[in-house]
Amino acid sequence: MSILKIAEKKALKRESIIQTALQLFASQGFHKTTIPDIAKKLKMSVGNLYNYFASKDILAKEIIKYTSESLGTKIREVNDTDASSEEKIHQIVTLYFTMAKEKPEMIEYFLRVYLSNREVFNDGCEGMICVSGFITEIMIFFDDGVSSGELRDQDFFSAFGLFMGYLGGMVFLKGEDVLPQEIEFYIDDISRNIYNALKA
Amino acid sequence: MSKPKLLWLQSISCNGNAHSFLNHPELFSILAHFELIYHPILETNYSLEDIIKKRVECNVLILEGSFVQEGFLKAGVEVSSVIEYYAKRAKDIITVGTCATFGGIFKQKEPDKISGFAFDIEEKTTRYEAYASKLISLPGCPIHPRWLSFVLLMIANGKKLEIDRLHRPVELYGYTVHMGCTRNEYFEWKVDAKNFGLKEGCLFYEQGCQAPFTRGSCNKILWNDTSSKTRVGTPCFGCTEATFPQSSLFFTKTNMGIPAKMPLGVPRRAYLTLTGVTKSFKIKRFSQRLLEYDE
Numbered sequence: 001m002s003i004l005k006i007a008e009k010k011a012l013k014r015e016s017i018i019q020t021a022l023q024l025f026a027s028q029g030f031h032k033t034t035i036p037d038i039a040k041k042l043k044m045s046v047g048n049l050y051n052y053f054a055s056k057d058i059l060a061k062e063i064i065k066y067t068s069e070s071l072g073t074k075i076r077e078v079n080d081t082d083a084s085s086e087e088k089i090h091q092i093v094t095l096y097f098t099m100a101k102e103k104p105e106m107i108e109y110f111l112r113v114y115l116s117n118r119e120v121f122n123d124g125c126e127g128m129i130c131v132s133g134f135i136t137e138i139m140i141f142f143d144d145g146v147s148s149g150e151l152r153d154q155d156f157f158s159a160f161g162l163f164m165g166y167l168g169g170m171v172f173l174k175g176e177d178v179l180p181q182e183i184e185f186y187i188d189d190i191s192r193n194i195y196n197a198l199k200a
Numbered sequence: 201m202s203k204p205k206l207l208w209l210q211s212i213s214c215n216g217n218a219h220s221f222l223n224h225p226e227l228f229s230i231l232a233h234f235e236l237i238y239h240p241i242l243e244t245n246y247s248l249e250d251i252i253k254k255r256v257e258c259n260v261l262i263l264e265g266s267f268v269q270e271g272f273l274k275a276g277v278e279v280s281s282v283i284e285y286y287a288k289r290a291k292d293i294i295t296v297g298t299c300a301t302f303g304g305i306f307k308q309k310e311p312d313k314i315s316g317f318a319f320d321i322e323e324k325t326t327r328y329e330a331y332a333s334k335l336i337s338l339p340g341c342p343i344h345p346r347w348l349s350f351v352l353l354m355i356a357n358g359k360k361l362e363i364d365r366l367h368r369p370v371e372l373y374g375y376t377v378h379m380g381c382t383r384n385e386y387f388e389w390k391v392d393a394k395n396f397g398l399k400e401g402c403l404f405y406e407q408g409c410q411a412p413f414t415r416g417s418c419n420k421i422l423w424n425d426t427s428s429k430t431r432v433g434t435p436c437f438g439c440t441e442a443t444f445p446q447s448s449l450f451f452t453k454t455n456m457g458i459p460a461k462m463p464l465g466v467p468r469r470a471y472l473t474l475t476g477v478t479k480s481f482k483i484k485r486f487s488q489r490l491l492e493y494d495e
C-alpha cells in the first residue's frame with residue numbers, strides 16, 4: 001500500500017473513532033463511557049485505539065474541535081453568500097436544527113459533555129480554543145451584518161448569547177422530549193424572533 | 201563639481217514639514233551637500249521674487265502643501281504654474297507631507313478641487329505622467345526629519361531609491377508603524393491599554409491606534425531620536441496614509457467588538473481565529489504594571 005493510501009486510511013479510521021465516541025459520550029454520558037466500550041463498538045483492539053488517541057480526555061477534546069469545525073464549515077458556506085442577514089439567520093437556524101435532528105449527538109455532545117465537564121476541557125480547550133472554528137464564523141456573520149447596516153452594533157456576547165443560547169435551549173428541550181412539534185416546525189418563528197432582536 | 205541646487209516651494213501649506221525638518225540634529229551638514237536656493241524659513245541668497253520671476257535654476261525640488269488647478273495665488277502669481285516651471289527642470293521632485301503627496305488636511309476644505317501634486321488620494325492627477333519618472337513621495341503629517349534627510353543624502357550620493365506604487369521609498373514605508381512598537385506583546389495577547397499615557401496595554405482595541413494598517417517607520421526611526429506616539433501611549437492617527445485625516449480618532453470602530461479594519465494584509469478569518477485563541481488565556485504578567493517602584 002502506498003504511503004498516501006495508508007495516511008488516508010488512518011484519517012478515515014480516526015474520523016470513525018471520533019464519530020463512534022461522540023455517539024457513546026452523548027448517549028451514555030462522558031464518565032460512564034470507557035475506552036474499551038468505544039473500541040468494542042468499533043470492533044478494534046483497545047491497544048490500537050490508543051494508537052490514535054492517547055487518552056479519553058484527548059479524544060474528548062478532539063471531538064469538540066471536530067464538531068465545531070463541521071458546524072463552522074457549514075456556517076462559512078452561508079457567510080460566503082450574498083444573502084441578507086435576515087436570510088442568513090434563517091439558513092443558520094435551519095442548518096443548526098437539521099444537525100440537531102440528523103446528528104443529534106453533535107449538539108448533545110456540546111451541551112451535555114463539553115459544557116458540563118469543564119474539568120476535562122480546562123487543560124487544552126481553554127476559553128474558545130477548541131470551538132474557534134464555529135465562533136469565528138459567527139463573528140464574521142455579525143461583523144458583516146453590522147457593517148452592512150442591517151444589524152445593530154452591540155456587545156458581541158449579548159448578541160451571541162441571544163442567538164446561540166436560544167438555539168441551544170430549543171435543542172435541549174427537544175432532547176428532553178418537551179417539544180410538542182418536530183423541531184423544524186419552529187424554524188420560521190425562531191428566525192424571525194432572532195432577526196427582530198438583532199436588527200438595526 | 202557644483203552642488204545640486206535645492207528649492208523648497210510651498211503651495212497650500214501650514215509649514216509643518218518645513219518646521220519639522222528644522223529639528224534635524226544634523227540639519228546644516230545635510231544641507232551642505234546642496235546649494236540651498238530657496239526655503240520658506242531659512243535664509244538664502246535669493247528672494248521669493250527671484251523664484252517667481254524664474255531667475256534661478258533647480259535640480260532638486262521639494263514640494264510642500266496641497267494643490268488646486270488654479271486660483272491659489274502668492275504675490276499675485278498662480279502658485280502651481282511657478283511650481284510646474286521648476287518641476288519640469290528638476291531632476292528629482294520630493295513631495296513632503298501628506299498634503300503635497302495625497303491632498304491631506306487641506307483637501308478637506310474642498311475635496312473635489314484640492315489634491316496632492318501627483319496624487320489625489322491614491323488616484324493619479326493629470327500631472328502624474330509628466331513627473332512620474334522623478335517623483336518621490338514622503339507622506340506624513342508632518343514627515344520625520346530623518347525620512348527627508350535619508351532621501352536627500354541618497355540623491356546627493358547618486359544612489360537609486362527603491363519606491364512602491366505610490367512612489368514612497370520602500371526603506372521607509374515598507375514597514376507598518378506597528379512594527380517596533382514597545383506594546384507589541386500586548387497586541388499579541390489582546391490586552392488593551394486602560395488609559396492614555398500608560399506604559400501597559402495596546403491602543404488598537406479601544407483607543408483607535410491605526411498603526412497596524414499604516415505604513416511608516418515611526419517605531420523604527422524614533423521621533424526626536426527618542427520615542428514615538430504609540431510608545432508614549434497615544435494612538436497612531438495614520439497620518440502617512442492617503443486617506444488621512446480620518447474621523448473619530450481616539451476610537452476604534454468595531455462591529456460587535458470586531459475591529460472594522462484589520463491589520464495590513466491579514467484576512468479577517470485568520471485574525472479572528474487567532475484572537476479567539478489568545479483571548480482564552482489570561483497571562484499574569486500582562487495584567488501587572490511593567491515597572492514596580494518601591495514606595
Ligand code: SF4
Pocket residue numbers: 377378379381382383384385387401402403404409410411412430431436
Ligand atoms: S499601540 Fe498601536 S502600534 Fe503599538 S502595538 Fe498596539 S496597535 Fe501596534
Ligand code: SF4
Pocket residue numbers: 340341377414415416418428429430435436437438439440
Ligand atoms: S505614529 Fe502614526 S500618526 Fe504619528 S507620525 Fe507616525 S504615522 Fe503619523
